[in-house]
Amino acid sequence: MKANTSRLTAVRRAAQTSFTQMKHFTFAALVTLLLAGTNVTAQKDSTSTFHVGFIYPLSTNGKAAGEISNRFSFHFLSGYSKNETGFALAGLANIIRNNAEGVQVAGLINQVGGRASGAQIAGIGNYVRDTTRGIQVAGVYNLSGAVDNQVAGVFNHSKGNVRGVQVAGVGNRAVDVNSQIGGFINIARHVSGVQLSGFLNIAESSDYSIGVINLIKNGEKGLGAQLDETMTTTIVFRSGGRKLYSIIGVGYNKRPGGDQYLAMEGGLGANWKFGPMFRLKSEAVSRSLMKSFDDDGVQMVTLRLLPALKVADKLEFFAGPSFSFTYYDKDDDDFNFPFRPVWTREKGDRFNGLNFGWTAGLQVHF
Known part of the structure; x- marks a missing residue:
């Protein structure tokens, strides 16, 4: 029994020694190869x-x-x-x-x-x-x-x-x-x-x-003032290329009852030119009318078609119809804007509607 154990121990030691020698040899060979071999x-x-x-x-x-x-x-x-x-x-x-x-x-x-x-x-x-x-x-x-x-x-x-x-x-x-x-x-x-x-x-x-x-440089840059069917006055900056442009605007609306609303809008537009003095502006914008910044307010997604006429070198007048999807929470907003929906749907306190409108204004190009 003791003899067998001794022989097993000797075999293990020999294997460990061989494995250690192999690792040293492999490492040495790799270093040699890296430094000089090829x-x-x-x-x-x-x-x-x-x-x-x-x-x-x-x-x-x-x-x-x-x-x-x-x-x-x-x-x-x-x-x-x-x-x-x-x-x-x-x-x-x-x-x-x-x-x-x-x-x-x-x-x-x-x-x-x-x-x-x-x-x-x-x-x-x-x-x-x-x-x-x-x-x-x-x-x-x-x-x-x-x-x-x-x-x-x-x-x-x-x-x-x-x-x-x-x-x-x-x-x-x-x-x-x-x-x-x-x-x-x-x-x-x-x-x-x-x-x-x-x-x-x-x-x-x-x-x-x-x-x-x-x-x-050779695109669209213009600052304008416009009025829409909600009787909101908005200052709008339009900027972009000759064909596609972006829209950002901020405005104000004071209702006869004394309520005051901040207006904001943003969207995209496209130019369709029909000669040096006339073009058609097609725009898709999202509009908000809010009593305060933490108010959800009245939201409107609007499509506009605006025929535009250049009345001076850098001044144009535009006016045309619009079509909007309007939604708001009736509990938060007493919606008393001029509004003649062609379709409505009310679910709980939520109001949804579709309505026609208009937009008109002047824009200065620079």
Whole structure:
């Protein structure tokens, strides 16, 4: 019994010793490979099928990594190379001196000193000094020369033209671009498609700009005063391109009984030109009439058709019919506005109705 136990213990010790020696051998072989193994081959040939490493110069291409082009690269932290022609993956960064083709994926940054084609995906940002044919996707920021498409969590910047679309959580900037979608701001010279932002669009030309404010050099910018069927006077700012524009307005209404209402509206409009002096403005707006900011008030979703006549160089008069869906809580608001609904539906304290109306006003363009 004791002899068997001794033999078993000896076998275990021998196995542990062999395993330890194998780990040391494997580690030594890997280090040797990283530091020197293929570096000799690399000196004979400036291309490599695989480039594997930890961080420069601890890789299979060693100190010569910046002079070697790779088909596939895999690095625990960061990789450094001359060109990448297939797939590059790094825990932190891919640093490519010249050009990149295929796909580059990095936990933080992809940096290309020349051109890129394919896809770049990074946790923080992608930077391409020259052009990018393909797409850049970043958690924070993309920067390139001319580029096909950019998607970023915060901001996209193209120093050239964008053939496709820029999409960003905060904003986009480009020279000439197809379409821009930004959470807050878009900036470009010429936009051939849609320019959509949560607040501000800036361009020399952009026919389809949608934002709270659109500063388009050859587009629509006008400040006007208008009156509607509820006898509410509203100051309205219209801004956008030659075809599509945004509407924001604030107004006031005092009823004969003494109630005072704050009016607000916002929406979109489209221009239909019929010569140098006449055009038709079609608008869809949401309007609110409130006694205070914490009051739900009266809500109206309105469609308007407004024939507009230019009566001076920068002054036009407009007037036309409207059609509204109106709803409000009867307990909160005594609705005593001029109102002739063509359809009503009351459910509990909720009132819903459809009615025809009108809008007329003047607008100064600048």
